[in-house]
Amino acid sequence: MVEEAREGRVTREIAATLIRANEGEELSSLLEAAAHMRDELKGRFITYSKKVFIPLTNLCRDYCGYCTFRKDPGQPGAKTMSPDEVLAVVEAGSQLGCKEALFSLGDRPEALFPEMRAALSRLGHRTTLSYLEEVCERVLRETDLLPHPNPGLMGRADMERLRQSSPSMGLMLESVSDRLTGIGMAHDNAPDKRPALRLKTIEEAGRLRIPFTTGILIGIGETLDERVDSLIAIREIHERYGHVQEVIIQNFRAKPDIPMRDHPEPGLNDHLRTIAVSRLILRDMNVQAPPNLSDEQYPFLLNAGINDWGGISPLTRDYINPEKPWPQIDRLAERTAEAGFELKERLSVYPEFVRREEFFDERVLSHVRLMADEEGYARTNHNQIEC
Numbered sequence: 001m002v003e004e005a006r007e008g009r010v011t012r013e014i015a016a017t018l019i020r021a022n023e024g025e026e027l028s029s030l031l032e033a034a035a036h037m038r039d040e041l042k043g044r045f046i047t048y049s050k051k052v053f054i055p056l057t058n059l060c061r062d063y064c065g066y067c068t069f070r071k072d073p074g075q076p077g078a079k080t081m082s083p084d085e086v087l088a089v090v091e092a093g094s095q096l097g098c099k100e101a102l103f104s105l106g107d108r109p110e111a112l113f114p115e116m117r118a119a120l121s122r123l124g125h126r127t128t129l130s131y132l133e134e135v136c137e138r139v140l141r142e143t144d145l146l147p148h149p150n151p152g153l154m155g156r157a158d159m160e161r162l163r164q165s166s167p168s169m170g171l172m173l174e175s176v177s178d179r180l181t182g183i184g185m186a187h188d189n190a191p192d193k194r195p196a197l198r199l200k201t202i203e204e205a206g207r208l209r210i211p212f213t214t215g216i217l218i219g220i221g222e223t224l225d226e227r228v229d230s231l232i233a234i235r236e237i238h239e240r241y242g243h244v245q246e247v248i249i250q251n252f253r254a255k256p257d258i259p260m261r262d263h264p265e266p267g268l269n270d271h272l273r274t275i276a277v278s279r280l281i282l283r284d285m286n287v288q289a290p291p292n293l294s295d296e297q298y299p300f301l302l303n304a305g306i307n308d309w310g311g312i313s314p315l316t317r318d319y320i321n322p323e324k325p326w327p328q329i330d331r332l333a334e335r336t337a338e339a340g341f342e343l344k345e346r347l348s349v350y351p352e353f354v355r356r357e358e359f360f361d362e363r364v365l366s367h368v369r370l371m372a373d374e375e376g377y378a379r380t381n382h383n384q385i386e387c
Contacts, residue, residue, distance in 0.1 A: 001018065003033070005033060005280045010277075012228060015231070015232070015277050016224065018030055018273075018276075018277050018280065019228055021276075022269075030277070031276050031305075034275070035276075037280065038279055038287075038305040041283060042307040046302065046306070046344070047286075047308045047309070047343075047345070047350075047351075048329075048344075048345060049099070049100045049311045049346055049348055050096075050097055050311075050314065050329065051098055051148075051311035051312065052101055052145070053104065053311070053313055054101055054102060054104070054135075054316075056086065056103050056131070056132060056135065057079065057081070057106055057109060057128060058077070058105070058319070059072070059073060059115075059116050060152075061108050061109055061191070061192070062106070062107050062187075062191065062192050062193060063189040064187060065186040065259040065260040066186055066220055066259075066263075067320075068258055069106075071106075073113050073115035080116070080119050083135055086135050089315070094145060098313070099146060099347055100145060100311060101139050101147050101148065102311055103135070103136065104320065105128065105150075105152070106152070107151070107153060108152065108153070110127060110128055116128070133165070135147075136149055136162060140364065144371070146166070146167055146168075146347060146349070147165055147166040147167075148167075148169065148170065148348040149162055149166050149170075150170040150171065153171070153197055154201050155204070156204050159201075164364070167211065167347075167359075167360055167365075167367070167368050169205060169213070170213030171205075171212070171213075172198075172214060172216075173202065173214050173215065174215075175195065175216060175230050176195045176199070177195065177223075177226040177229075177230075178194070178195060180220065185221055186260065202214055202237055203240075205241075206237060206238075206240060206244075209358050210359070211350065211359055212244050213244075213245060213246040213247075214246075214248070215248025215250055216250070218252065218266050219252035219264070220252050220263075227277075228281075231247075231281045231282065235285075238282075245349065245353055246308065247287055247288065248288045248289070248310065249271070249274055249288070250289070251271045255323065268294070268297055271304075272303065273304070275287065275306055276305055279304070279305030279306075287306050288308040288309065288310045289309075290309070290310050291312075291327055292324040292325060293321060298327070299335050299336070302339045302341060309332065312327070312329055314328075314329060345377060346376075347372060347377075347378050354369065
């Protein structure tokens, strides 16, 4: 069955069998097949993006069972950044050679909190997405970093406007399981995590020709079959539009101050087999897993077929998982090399999209091409401080 998966299109039935591979020869064969496919289709380069993480606002109307990022107004740490604060972080990142400004923020907090509506009004905006558009535009116009907004659900008009300043965008699908919206489940009180709505956003991005990042979050109560269904849903959308530039296979990590604090985390083998099946389903698409969420075991993820480490910051922490620091880039390069790969820096846009004019607003395209080398990877700027 592993050989069948390597040679042709992986069906749901095959994937559902393979993702149940346990320890031993069965798992080893699966990992070997996925790694071989990665080597054939992507080579022995592992990419990453040097970024700053901008938590524009951590107010959010969703209450996911695994989230420590979101806050209510008045809670300790609740914060909406000003444009000057954003630009200060971006400029500091520029001095360290960063090229991506990743914006993460809560989903539509103004729909729930009058305090957010008042804050937006003082900033000259009615919606959080409108404010995001302003700061992305300023980052593109006033700095040498590329904005990559990851703001939750977006409508067509929102993405059309963001496309004028942002070469890429993202939204984690997480899961296609409607079960997870049930009482006591991970998405019980999270109206923006309904799978149909998230799939609609990803598909709309395809219609607009936006290089798009998505992914699944494993270990939040979904079944193995539901993981497979989520990956196949991503594949089907990408086959229609060709715009999904990256699929993240992210593992749930428990934290003491979340409702799911006692929920079991997926083990390393569970993560590895899910990554391997993702590679076999997605084939030549870019598959990523965050190294900081696997602690010192992260080089093992290479055995399952990933070809990207995601965004790594020399300046800002991972605000979604603040207890999990990113590895130092030099150390990441060393451990990647020890596994037989070469670490290469990319932009927020993957190299295969850089030369495709139809995926960019004309003004954005000029910025992307100035920052990319002839192969589409990040251009080295020796005037910046290397980290």
